[in-house]
Amino acid sequence: MRAGNPPRIRGFPQFCNPAASIESPALAHHTSYAAHIAGSQTDAALAIRGLVKAYVRGKPVLNGITLDIASNGITAIVGPSGTGKSTLIRCINRLVEPTSGEIIFEGRNLVTLKRSDLRAARRRIGMVFQEYNLVERLSVMENVLSGRLGYVSPFKAWLRRFPQSDINEAYALLESVGLTVYAHARADALSGGQRQRVGIARALMQRPKLLLADEPTSSLDPKTSVEIMTLMRDLSAQRSIPAIVNIHNVELARRFATRIVGLSGGAVVFDGAPGALSDPHLKQIYGGESWLDGRDN
Amino acid sequence: MSAAAAAVVEREWKRYSTGERLARFMVYVTIVAAIVLSIRTVEVIPDFILDAPEQIADLLKRMWPPDFASYPKEIHAALLDSLHIATVGTVFGVMMALPFGFLAARNVTPWPWLNWAARLVLIATRSVNTLVFALFFVAVFGPGALAGTLAIAFHSIGFVGRLFSEALETTSPGPIEALRAAGAPVASVISFGYWPQVVPAFWSLVLFRWDINVRESIVLGLVGAGGVGMALDNALNLFQWTRVAMVLLAILGVVIAAEVAVTYIRKKII
Amino acid sequence: MAATTDSLLNRSAIRPANWPVRFAWLAFALYFAYALSHLELTPARFFAGLDYGYKFIAKLFPPDFHRWELLLKGLKESLEIAILASVLGLVISLPVSLLAARNLMPTWVTWPARLLMVLCRSFHPVIIAILFVKAVGFGALAGILALTVASLGFLGKLFTEAIEEISLKQVEAVRATGAPFMSVIAFGVLPQVFSRFIGFASYELDSNLRNSTMVGIVGAGGIGGTLFAAFQRFDYDFVCAIILTIIAMIIVGEVLTHAAKKVFRA
Numbered sequence: 001m002r003a004g005n006p007p008r009i010r011g012f013p014q015f016c017n018p019a020a021s022i023e024s025p026a027l028a029h030h031t032s033y034a035a036h037i038a039g040s041q042t043d044a045a046l047a048i049r050g051l052v053k054a055y056v057r058g059k060p061v062l063n064g065i066t067l068d069i070a071s072n073g074i075t076a077i078v079g080p081s082g083t084g085k086s087t088l089i090r091c092i093n094r095l096v097e098p099t100s101g102e103i104i105f106e107g108r109n110l111v112t113l114k115r116s117d118l119r120a121a122r123r124r125i126g127m128v129f130q131e132y133n134l135v136e137r138l139s140v141m142e143n144v145l146s147g148r149l150g151y152v153s154p155f156k157a158w159l160r161r162f163p164q165s166d167i168n169e170a171y172a173l174l175e176s177v178g179l180t181v182y183a184h185a186r187a188d189a190l191s192g193g194q195r196q197r198v199g200i201a202r203a204l205m206q207r208p209k210l211l212l213a214d215e216p217t218s219s220l221d222p223k224t225s226v227e228i229m230t231l232m233r234d235l236s237a238q239r240s241i242p243a244i245v246n247i248h249n250v251e252l253a254r255r256f257a258t259r260i261v262g263l264s265g266g267a268v269v270f271d272g273a274p275g276a277l278s279d280p281h282l283k284q285i286y287g288g289e290s291w292l293d294g295r296d297n
Numbered sequence: 298m299s300a301a302a303a304a305v306v307e308r309e310w311k312r313y314s315t316g317e318r319l320a321r322f323m324v325y326v327t328i329v330a331a332i333v334l335s336i337r338t339v340e341v342i343p344d345f346i347l348d349a350p351e352q353i354a355d356l357l358k359r360m361w362p363p364d365f366a367s368y369p370k371e372i373h374a375a376l377l378d379s380l381h382i383a384t385v386g387t388v389f390g391v392m393m394a395l396p397f398g399f400l401a402a403r404n405v406t407p408w409p410w411l412n413w414a415a416r417l418v419l420i421a422t423r424s425v426n427t428l429v430f431a432l433f434f435v436a437v438f439g440p441g442a443l444a445g446t447l448a449i450a451f452h453s454i455g456f457v458g459r460l461f462s463e464a465l466e467t468t469s470p471g472p473i474e475a476l477r478a479a480g481a482p483v484a485s486v487i488s489f490g491y492w493p494q495v496v497p498a499f500w501s502l503v504l505f506r507w508d509i510n511v512r513e514s515i516v517l518g519l520v521g522a523g524g525v526g527m528a529l530d531n532a533l534n535l536f537q538w539t540r541v542a543m544v545l546l547a548i549l550g551v552v553i554a555a556e557v558a559v560t561y562i563r564k565k566i567i
Numbered sequence: 568m569a570a571t572t573d574s575l576l577n578r579s580a581i582r583p584a585n586w587p588v589r590f591a592w593l594a595f596a597l598y599f600a601y602a603l604s605h606l607e608l609t610p611a612r613f614f615a616g617l618d619y620g621y622k623f624i625a626k627l628f629p630p631d632f633h634r635w636e637l638l639l640k641g642l643k644e645s646l647e648i649a650i651l652a653s654v655l656g657l658v659i660s661l662p663v664s665l666l667a668a669r670n671l672m673p674t675w676v677t678w679p680a681r682l683l684m685v686l687c688r689s690f691h692p693v694i695i696a697i698l699f700v701k702a703v704g705f706g707a708l709a710g711i712l713a714l715t716v717a718s719l720g721f722l723g724k725l726f727t728e729a730i731e732e733i734s735l736k737q738v739e740a741v742r743a744t745g746a747p748f749m750s751v752i753a754f755g756v757l758p759q760v761f762s763r764f765i766g767f768a769s770y771e772l773d774s775n776l777r778n779s780t781m782v783g784i785v786g787a788g789g790i791g792g793t794l795f796a797a798f799q800r801f802d803y804d805f806v807c808a809i810i811l812t813i814i815a816m817i818i819v820g821e822v823l824t825h826a827a828k829k830v831f832r833a
Contacts, residue, residue, distance in 0.1 A: 122478055122480035137496065138489070146479065206479055335650045339711075340706060348703065384598075384602060385602050432795070436798070442606035552689040
């Protein structure tokens with residue numbers, strides 16, 4: 001979706017927040033059909049088609065998501081907790097198994113891939129986690145290099161014999177996230193913001209074609225959150241890597257994303273440029289007015 | 298007002314619900330029944346119980362003073378042998394135990410039938426005592442240190458494997474998720490994700506097991522599997538109580554030295 | 568800035584070499600090689616014996632249960648020894664470990680108590696069993712006494728550690744209410760230790776179950792004696808039956824203690 005398009009407001013499915021305004025239910029069918037047509041010939045970095053995930057039968061958390069992700073820029077996914085943002089991100093690299101649907105990445109449907117093919121696909125997708133997910137007892141260098149584990153044989157990895165080019169790149173990445181001095185420090189000696197930088201470096205070590213981030217700033221203070229988002233935006237732009245980021249801080253989303261996707265009740269209810277995200281849209285996504293009034297303007 | 302008074306219901310404070318109390322009661326009853334049954338049916342002649350303190354005192358008297366002269370010849374070399382058996386046996390035991398530990402950990406191996414199979418092996422090797430393994434291996438390999446080392450190794454599998462799998466089950470899943478998301482193969486997920494998390498627990502349990510194995514290796518000589526147990530056996534059969542006392546003192550020395558060493562290493566590593 | 572940090576770091580190392588650890592590993596490897604040769608643990612001997620080993624295992628199967636009365640008798644005795652030794656061990660070790668707790672008692676009390684526990688722990692239960700057999704004769708009494716002593720050593724250490732880890736603030740609070748000493752113990756110390764008590768007690772029971780199958784080898788009663796006799800008679804089918812029964816007994820014991828633990832955590 002290019003930033004110039006007007007925002008798409010989709011109609012609510014019945015089981016969602018009944019208090020919110022329902023606009024043009026007919027549009028819902030129209031837009032997903034359009035996406036279906038568009039989806040068959042796409043040069044998007046990632047194409048999601050009709051993704052459904054139900055943890056409990058009959059109660060889908062994701063109800064037929066269809067999205068195309070362009071090959072650059074940051075797509076922020078916003079929405080209330082429990083609405084499936086995390087599930088959506090994790091379905092992409094199949095940390096969570098989708099119930100049905102298609103996810104086309106580099107010409108293949110990730111949903112049907114078998115073990116070693118899935119691994120091959122995963123190493124082309126980097127992921128940054130809310131709780132950093134570093135191996136605490138290992139050094140920062142080892143954590144960054146673990147991004148290459150999909151490319152190095154287990155035996156060599158055990159002996160820590162990574163190719164020199166990988167080692168050089170690891171140092172370069174550490175420099176670009178500003179942590180060179182900590183290269184040999186243990187991961188658990190670092191602060192939250194520093195650990196997330198290591199997480200970003202690890203993801204970029206994979207030389208990925210797509211970057212996923214599951215609430216990367218939710219465990220960080222406001223200032224560090226901005227630093228991390230800046231880093232992610234700059235580094236992914238430098239390397240022309242598109243990123244999909246879950247955020248629940250709408251201001252951060254507005255500030256750093258090139259496209260915002262609003263999820264509510266397991267469906268996409270907003271899809272457009274950050275500038276086009278206004279209060280009525282937010283109400284539709286999050287429901288309720290009081291939190292909107294409490295914001296600083 | 299009277300309505301309000303009537304509305305105040307007396308609320309009981311009970312620590313456990315009725316079902317829980319019943320269950321606890323059943324456990325208590327079972328324990329007491331087991332104890333009473335055991336007392337009534339065990340074949341112990343009451344006279345012997347009364348006689349016991351006197352007999353024990355008599356034995357202790359006969360062991361004094363310990364025969365220090367006998368130390369250098371027989372006992373020293375045998376004692377070192379026992380230490381070697383304990384150490385080598387522990388190493389082999391740990392090596393054999395690790396795969397079972399990984400298989401038995403439910404978060405590492407997601408197939409329940411494989412978990413159960415591994416646990417069965419671990420329980421079986423834990424239940425069969427080192428001495429019984431020693432009997433077995435002496436029959437197969439002949440008397441000597443080989444039988445003793447294998448006995449120590451096999452019996453250790455159960456303990457080491459079980460404690461190791463418990464340590465694995467307490468690892469945090471986050472880093473594992475991250476490594477899988479990066480496309481790492483299973484072997485690398487284990488070496489980068491699980492192993493660093495369990496390293497302190499691993500060394501702790503290896504030291505613990507070695508400490509116990511030092512004690513176990515000492516008695517192996519009683520069935521001919523090498524070590525100082527043989528010297529003890531000889532002295533006992535010849536009723537040379539002061540010699541026995543010397544051996545016991547030597548054993549005490551080694552065991553305490555081992556425990557001191559373990560405490561020291563623990564502080565350095567963990 | 569990058570240039571200075573560059574010169575400080577070795578650009579090709581992934582983690583800096585830790586020489587003391589490497590030295591320790593080397594020393595251990597050398598010791599290991601020495602021990603192997605000293606004990607004559609050669610692969611040749613191992614493989615030579617392996618052949619006979621297969622024949623031996625074949626002799627074990629199928630297990631022979633026709634002497635099941637003898638089996639059950641031995642099993643029963645082992646159970647009795649284990650239960651009584653555990654109870655006696657628990658009863659005796661609680662007060663002794665209280666006495667050995669350095670945060671509760673003065674040094675002249677804790678030293679003898681700790682010394683006692685160390686002595687009980689240092690000797691293998693079989694050695695203690697031999698001594699008791701010589702003192703009080705063959706049979707279950709020797710076994711019970713031996714395992715009680717062993718339990719005292721092991722349980723005592725665990726209890727003392729648990730007591731030394733409690734928060735003294737709670738004890739202080741109870742003392743401040745003016746409660747007598749025993750009540751301070753009961754309401755201040757014991758509740759904190761109790762949850763670990765169950766874990767220790769079940770471990771102890773399991774340990775005694777296993778040891779009780781062994782002390783019989785030296786005449787202290789239980790199924791170990793039956794096993795040893797069968798071994799010496801080359802009655803290997805019966806040996807197999809006995810071992811399988813022991814394993815089954817341990818499994819049952821573990822299941823029961825697991826269930827009991829759940830009841831008490833509930």
